[in-house]
Amino acid sequence: MTPHPDHPYAAAVEDLLTQFRATAVERDRAGGHPRHERELLRKSGLLNLAVPREYGGHGADWTTILLTVRRMAEVDSAVAHLFAFQHLQVASLLLYADPAQKDHYLRRTAQRHWFWGNAVNPLDPRTVANDEEGGLRINGAKSFCSGARGSDILLVSALHQPEGKLVVAAVPTARAGIVVHDDWDAIGQRQTDSGSVTFVSLRVGWDEVLTNPGPGGNTYATLRSCLAQLILVNLYLGIARGAFGEGREYTRTQTRRWPQAGVDSALKDPYVLHRCAELWLEISAATALADAAAARFDASWARGPALSDDERGNCALAIAEAKVLATRAALEVSSGIFDVAGARATTARHGLDRFWRNARTHTLHDPVDYKLRDIGNWALTGQWPVPSFYS
Amino acid sequence: MTPHPDHPYAAAVEDLLTQFRATAVERDRAGGHPRHERELLRKSGLLNLAVPREYGGHGADWTTILLTVRRMAEVDSAVAHLFAFQHLQVASLLLYADPAQKDHYLRRTAQRHWFWGNAVNPLDPRTVANDEEGGLRINGAKSFCSGARGSDILLVSALHQPEGKLVVAAVPTARAGIVVHDDWDAIGQRQTDSGSVTFVSLRVGWDEVLTNPGPGGNTYATLRSCLAQLILVNLYLGIARGAFGEGREYTRTQTRRWPQAGVDSALKDPYVLHRCAELWLEISAATALADAAAARFDASWARGPALSDDERGNCALAIAEAKVLATRAALEVSSGIFDVAGARATTARHGLDRFWRNARTHTLHDPVDYKLRDIGNWALTGQWPVPSFYS
Amino acid sequence: MTPHPDHPYAAAVEDLLTQFRATAVERDRAGGHPRHERELLRKSGLLNLAVPREYGGHGADWTTILLTVRRMAEVDSAVAHLFAFQHLQVASLLLYADPAQKDHYLRRTAQRHWFWGNAVNPLDPRTVANDEEGGLRINGAKSFCSGARGSDILLVSALHQPEGKLVVAAVPTARAGIVVHDDWDAIGQRQTDSGSVTFVSLRVGWDEVLTNPGPGGNTYATLRSCLAQLILVNLYLGIARGAFGEGREYTRTQTRRWPQAGVDSALKDPYVLHRCAELWLEISAATALADAAAARFDASWARGPALSDDERGNCALAIAEAKVLATRAALEVSSGIFDVAGARATTARHGLDRFWRNARTHTLHDPVDYKLRDIGNWALTGQWPVPSFYS
């Protein structure tokens, strides 16, 4: 796909993508840790996109960041996921932390090009925190910790005993008591470093715990879930666009006409055109809703703690709509593009199947049927989605 | 549906709609000529929305006009069609006519609240024009002449003999030689006055023939087809929104829970919510593309005769995309909403089936598969839709 | 559609259909009571198809009867519904009644060509029965009483006070205390005589109450719901086939090619062929499942009271599957066939919209989503649908 995001970082992004593209098929096959690509991201300075200028970052708006994520996912949706989650953790600081914490963490993020990982999977209840002099002692485990491996700093969540209230802290990954496992081996999104993390008597100081306001501390803080979902939207959309782009290129240059079509080129086959149109429309509609949702998110973000429930609901709904369409676009385009490109496009070295495997893996993050339920509930009754870690 | 267009004419439109709504079901059943509603439109001043201010009109932009059409179609898509085609004929003047003709026709349109009809069906080749001293003599017939009946002035097309080149003229409907037939009886869009017109030795002066530049005279002039298609998009979308709105209201107030659902209200049935979401997403995606297409059309319109083929192509493509989604939204929502509302919503007096009948009738204007072909061709090869009377 | 059922009654059916077809469009428009068609059905002897030979009937198997229903619904799905429900009530006798009752009612049905109606809507709880010397006294009302108007005898259900247990009785329609209302006016299935019935101190003798085994009296008795659903399957399928057949005939004889198609006949348009294929496949798949379900129903029926839960479950599941596909076929073919036939097929006098209106009305009988739930539950867990009045 050619539509490059038109923003100040576009050239830097395209430079990175040229390098990612050269090895994307091979790295997908190998799986494992994209050490080199993470280094390139660090050096590019793009890890600081979301860090406000006052802390030394770029202070880019979310629309720009999300377009960058989408664009990167066209080429390598695994690395794009790591890149996107960097900004999600930065956003978590901005939403959950007190001023001193923001200053501490974000300034260092900007200066040292910290790569953030996460160990906050809210569906995994095994990690608990107990009070201790001056802080918390954390034990347990978390699965699906995207970006943990290779990270400099880690966002960690735990259930605070005995009440079971959620606490979130930011802790250097290298600290004793954190063990990041190399146990991620999925059919897609293979280089997302999404293995498990175990905590063995991890010591966390109170100044590392984000409680002012903390997760769910106010309506504004719940925007983290909106951002997480919006990142998924753009990753999925990037996968769809990437699959379409590679499939189109293959078709233009290599696909042979079907003899019964009665045309002299596959590019004139009425059914090839029909399928192309159907796939493109999936992308086009999802793009329109994703762009609208990003604009609404930026507007909600700008409202700060004054954000109202209605504004938040409106934003969450737009994201839910975009997510359904982006999910479908990713799955249907990554599979359907083969009908356009034809049998020989299944040759393994083209790696054209990685788009479907990436889409299939990532679109299961949380069930899209519950986004549909939220949308249906709003459309019928006018009620907003109830804020949660997934909506 | 409640989202009222937010523009200077919104209140006037809502006033009209209150009146249209009161009789919409009954008028659909009766069919025939909406004399009273046409009078209300004349009196409202809204027939002059597209007439530039220099000729005494409102000079509204197309986005505003199209939103008004869409909104009106929620309530009565037949009258909305008449209303929309008024502006299409005004646009034809603006695109095809020379300065003197614009001044003549548009000034009178504004002052006298002329209602325009059309007899230009390009698929019907029966009408021919022969040269005569000072003008043309026209004979033949045209089918599908929406708005002809009850009009003050008529846009007429004919094949100029002997070459068969298309000519378009603007002629008072009352002139001798024009016979407007009361022969429209379709399953939907019943009050669109879309019967046939016959021409018996109709005399047309050269000053009534629009040849500078005339249809297809330059790229800009071909925007008429874009506008015609964009009007259809908004009519279809209005039908979808109207069906959803009426069905939702019925469901909220009258639909009973299904006993096996295990919930105490139909509004909590997981499958009712799922269906609502699917229908709403059809509308939401089509709306996003329709809005984007309208914006692009306004931008193209603003370019005037400088409009390039690329700009025109881009606009035509956006409209084609919106048309496919609006077509599907209209058909699927108008049929599917019954699954939400339940069996008792089929009671004839609710007239909830008129949305499907209107959608089904109007979406056959030209085959949507050829919009898909245009989209597929662009998506695969980058070629723009070839300008025609339908693209 | 041409595939005539090949059975002993086929010629008689085709004779009837010739007459029904001649007035189908007109009677759809008029709505109301198909007195003449009911008389033709009485005279044809086909009302006795399901009555066993020992009682003087034809003793046809259910597959034959259902094929006849399907075939009739191609032409007139309202009258076909009346015809089908005749057999459903006869089946109710065979499933619910004791030997003496069977002898009494079925012998008279065969001899006098009784037309059966029903007032058993299980969702309408307003009708109650109280004990009285020698029988019951029934008061209340029932909605959706298909076939009640114009019937000779009526199957009536009521809640037996004070326990609220369901009782079912067979009562002559003319008896004092039964008031059949002429209040059915729906958007489709207009001549199904499906209005309401009120009971004002209706006296019913114990010998008229079907309690041995009665509804739900044993697994075999619950086959009534299976048959009711299977009738719907075949009505829907008949509607789909009828719409396809009429639309095809129109297309073959009247549809014009689309100029951009580059072919000399609509019958060669690649997209017309594509749409035809999609519609036909809906019909073909639904037909295959409907035929399989009918065979399984006949086998279950043949088992008599020895029918096991597994056999019944297997049968119910096959019917549920067929119902989902028949529902979709009816809705999608009756709407989509217009895309094949083109704009001029919307002319009201062709009445081609009646198929969608009939399909839309009848497919809401009970929500197809709960058939899907039953299928999903079986496919995932192996559990059979729980017998109810709808499964």
Added chain:
Amino acid sequence: MTPHPDHPYAAAVEDLLTQFRATAVERDRAGGHPRHERELLRKSGLLNLAVPREYGGHGADWTTILLTVRRMAEVDSAVAHLFAFQHLQVASLLLYADPAQKDHYLRRTAQRHWFWGNAVNPLDPRTVANDEEGGLRINGAKSFCSGARGSDILLVSALHQPEGKLVVAAVPTARAGIVVHDDWDAIGQRQTDSGSVTFVSLRVGWDEVLTNPGPGGNTYATLRSCLAQLILVNLYLGIARGAFGEGREYTRTQTRRWPQAGVDSALKDPYVLHRCAELWLEISAATALADAAAARFDASWARGPALSDDERGNCALAIAEAKVLATRAALEVSSGIFDVAGARATTARHGLDRFWRNARTHTLHDPVDYKLRDIGNWALTGQWPVPSFYS
């Protein structure tokens, strides 16, 4: 999936499948030549299923063979393809060869458990045959030669110079002049030995050339394409059933409920049930049409050279219908089952993605859109599919 084919070879098949299943995921990853599995097939005696009893084979009917192929494809669709194509080449002998050739080849096939390969890709025109004393000299190459590697005997096609007429011969794979390449590396169907073959001055005797009647020699001979397509149908269907079965097993034993579902088990989630139902219906409908097509094929086969064009057309049409549904079932079930099973089912060691990769690769054999065109053409005009190598 549990429905084991119920035929004399079922136990032998299940024995094989137990062994195939144990290594299926691992062999899919490794790709390459399934030497061990081919040996097991040879030893099982099942390679002789299609060989008539008079030549020492099992003389199984095609329905039985196809059910076996389908069943095998549930577990390993690559090996199932090799197995199926064995019977396709045997069928080619039966359809194309003269009595002496049948006797020669089929007797040896039965006795020596010959494994047949093919090099007949009709889309690849590079192989030519020139006359030579006593036979032909063949040079050139063929791609997509499923089963060639590891075969004992090869069906070869070439264009007979100078007229370019197709000739088909059966030649021992070991003969000088045949080079089978190990160059198959696709994203799915990885162990189908579908690489290329080159012919370098291959000598073929006239007694090895199948010309009586040869391909297309009579209507009966064109049944080979029908069988080839029907094999694909059953392979696709097996893939769909295999994906559903493995996904269901995973869901039953490992899938966790989604917290927002408000149920205590994923097996009760209304949307999980809904998705299961939709997937199952794809399988169920495709199965019904595949079974019907197999029955029709057996009937056509039984007609022998007396087979009429109508009988052949009817059979080809049934196969085309089944192919469309089986294609969709394979693609949609293999992708959609993940929505049932959830995120953790994407763990690579489960290998659940191999179903989609197998489906995606194999369903591109020839474009399904041209099956739809054939179906649409018949449904609209009544014309049978024109016999070709793909219809």
